[in-house]
Amino acid sequence: MEGAMTEMGERLLRVGWGSAYADDNLDPAEDLACNGDLQVLCFDALAERTLALAQVRKRENPQLGYDLRLDEFSQRFFPYAARGLKLITNMGAANPTQAAVKLAQAGKSYGLKIAAITGDDVLDTILETDPVLDEVNCPLSAMTGKVISANAYIGADGVANALSRGADVVVGGRLADPSLFLGAAMWWFGWSPSDWSRLGQGIVVGHLLECGVHVTGGNYADPPYRKVPGLDHLGMPWAEVFPDGEAVIGKLPDSGGMVTPNTVKAQLVYEIHDPARYLTPDVVADFCQVTVEATENRDQVRVRGGAGTMRPDTLKVLIGVDQGFTAESEVSFAGPGAYDRALLCQEVLQSRYQRFYKTSCEEVRFDLIGVNAIHGRATPTLEQPPYEVRVRMAVHTQQRAVAERVAREVEWQYFGPSGAGGMRSQIRPFLALYSSRIPRDQVPVEVSIWS
């Protein structure tokens, strides 16, 4: 694919974003693949919990542990890859090698070259080094529960390497989200892995794309303050990137949503800490001087001004620990006096918790949904009692039998205060995640080609 050129005759790079998490809808991605005039389409598939859950699947069957959409991915997007669209993804999750094997089978008839990036799984090393965990400030060995995963966030080098070796499809595990994009840009433009300023601007572009519809109007509407057209068919974003890293962010004209300076600003500040030091595996990016401006084209916003300094010596590692179960259940009250009946129900549940479950649960929480369940003690005082209220009880426990019994407690409230209805319970594995850092030389990133 040739693509567009600058006035100076330099080739631009058009990259689309096809997925922002493991269950994302792939319809807008196919729309982009078909109509986006792209050279590269990236698919991020990993949130913090996703990879740990994938490790559980791999433990049950060593052939599995990759993204559950892998077949759908190859069926829908390999026809475009066969026409030259490069596909880059971390859908390998806990098992990039098996994902590559499976993708190579699917890609055979198209003659596709698949690259697997491995090395992010550092469980054995972590168990040996026993690092201090950031969230709890104590060593991993002090935690109760079985350690089930440890994956380091790895950067763009592997992606760039794979593409330069002719890969059509690149699949890895815990590739950092914006690094999927950055690797493609490094390969396309030949950016040096120590050109910190350019890599910093590249991370800005990757960061704007990585949450998909977050930059095209998702998580933005707040009527009447902020209206978003076509919220029922939001388009995924693309970026047209210049050789210096400056980019225009846009979306397909027929898709829903919008790209405005404000939707771009909203995504720029999403999940960052110190904007002068946004840590990535590739560079410490500086967002402070980034500017966004509308262009003459609707839904196209120009982004420039990202900078950066030398990459960190260590990589972030996310460690998953199996700590038992979360059980939660809910019941509703409505009509006059709903609030008082909900309070009474909550008192009954609290009393039963104290009597039967306190010693076998690690944590409990009671909520009145519709009153103060979300913002807790920061909620303003009620002006009048709500017409309907939902009571919720949630616990963490190591024991499955306790979780099952707690889940049934709320059901017994059919025989509690008058008019209790709409009981729902669920039990989920309690997979706690902790972060730490690992020296780079303990993360042996490798690229292998399958065809």
Added chain:
Amino acid sequence: MSRVMLREVAFARSGDKGDTSNIGLVPYRPDDLDWLLDQVTVERVHALFGSEVKGPIHRYTLRGISAMNFVLERALSGGVSRSLNLDAHGKSWGNLLLRMEVEAPPGWIPGWVEESGRIE
């Protein structure tokens, strides 16, 4: 001076990394950043969130896009994987911040009207 809810002046987006929440606060009108910096202070954010935030709060400025970023430590009951809060990500923390009341300068009119008028 008129007393208005921050929601009239700016929008917010919040997210999580572990037990740390961040709230980006972006005024509709870039010029409003300067007086907001005087008023939307770390102390006032602390007062608004109260004991829901157990660690320190930091404020950063992004001059290029005329925005602020608040970082709230130990604000998510252990983080999305461990919290029993329904909104374990703290996606709605930004909306809580927009409840804050601020004193707008004389003659100030809301910036969002212009913003929302742009979209048919």
